[in-house]
Amino acid sequence: MLLITRFLYTRAMKEKGIKQSVSVSGITLHKGELATLRLHPLESGKGIIFYKSGIEIPLNYKNVVDTTMATTIGFNGVTIHTIEHLMSAIYASGIKNLLIELDANEPPILDGSGLDFCHLIKSAGIVETEHNKKIINIKKEIKVNNGNRYVSISPSLNNNFFIDSVIYFPNKVIGEQHFSLEVNSKNYLNEIAPARTFGFFSEFEYLKSKGLALGANYNNVIVVGDNEILNTTLRFENEFVRHKILDVIGDLSILGYDIVGNYKSFASSHALNYALIKAILSDSENFIIE
Template sequence: MLQRTLAKSISVTGVGLHSGERVRLGLHPAASDTGIRLRRIDLTGEQGRIVQLTPELINDTRLSSTVVTEDGIRIGTIEHIMSAFAAYGIDNILVELNAPEIPIMDGSSLPFIYLLQDAGVVDQPVEKRFLRIKETVTLVEKDKWVKFTPYEGFQVTLTIDFDHPVFNRSNQTFKIDFSGQSYIDEISRARTFGFMQEVELMRSHNLGLGGNLNNAIVIDDMDILNPEGLRYPDEFVRHKILDAIGDLYVLGHPIIGAFEGYKSGHAINNALLRQLLNQPEAYEWVTFPHNRLLPSAFHHLPQVT
């Protein structure tokens, strides 16, 4: 299977969820083997340089996955767009923005899927690299845990645990196997969510300033406040899977294996990825000269132009 990039540049304007700032986002084609790179075009000098995305740069995970470099470059809330890149198998791309945060759009990855569809995706004449899990890697933090296990495909299982009437009405566990299920159909429309009391607390700390009922599910003491209701009956856990896929794709390569988590979040997802990379015996890099050799989960990547 070959590497992928965009057929052409494309841009969109939105609002940062936490900063409330207006953001112009540009996505650009990139050469083979250059990976996923980001640039703050509102910064000058060394801070305006291109940043090569790696798991080690996710250094703020309080409310999102945020890149923080040693010299203070910040690019926040990258998980939703990274999840869309994973869905399309994007290997090489330059992401430019004029603010410290990727725009939230509607709180899901679907608007970014539409951007990729509009730009078009093309193959490049270099083989795509996959990371294959060879041994189980587990990370436990208090009452949370996540793990990778060997699996000839890509499968994600997540469980959330909220004691609240809204969550008690829906499944809090969801499993998706991409050999037979579609990311776009099953995951991409799931929106981020938060509790009203948390929103008020965040705003008192100048966070969540761009959040509203158009880009998040907001929950009060008894029910959701969004008049249109949920997009999926179990939208909450599906969004956590959307986040996890984006968190894992900061690796810049598809993973052949199974990921499972209980009460997982950005911090523990990133910590598991770093732990995996520190155990060379637990994984290997592989390529597939012929698509017929690919695990079936990757036969269903959206078609390129």
């Protein structure tokens, strides 16, 4: 029994990659363009690299260039928007070496959740590499806020990545929602990946005037009206807060490591999650890389 346990433990500690290239096409959320996303295997130690127009953009917090409405990375004049749903699914799969090729400046939004990205990654075949995976283990409580909105991370007592999230919107359909869970691949697939992005019908015209949400439609966004959802049936009663957690996982994946820590938030945003990453990394006493 001890041997089996040890064997499983050792197996769980390896970095993962994909076996073969796979692709998916679809419309992008903000620009409304047709995009093809291709995932290619990358050798161990290379990390996660986005590739567009001949430019490689390593996934690194230093390459985050915007966090308004979505997380955007960029390098040498090329930017990729709205990476968080794809990155969330990649984090949950344990994959740490991957080339992400795009022919547009956003991944396709697909159904607005992380589910199709999970299926795409699975279809590529997940393989273990020779290298042990690295973990960022949080050693101090770190909190960033904007008014009463905050995100924080503190040391884990259970040696895991746990998220406890609350959202509040002054809207009858959403109101206050709370959800918490341990982040692992099984929980992610069952509880988080299916949760879709959402938007308020009353804000669409404004967003479109700003060049955002141009690809949003009734098949890729939960459209929230003043009193009801206008286009779909919810997959979970609290699908909205679950989607926020999906975003958190994608945003924090930019740390580049598996995370051991307790994340807590009220009304999290991409900007606050990015501020948290910078706060964590600003002091080497905040964490240990194992």
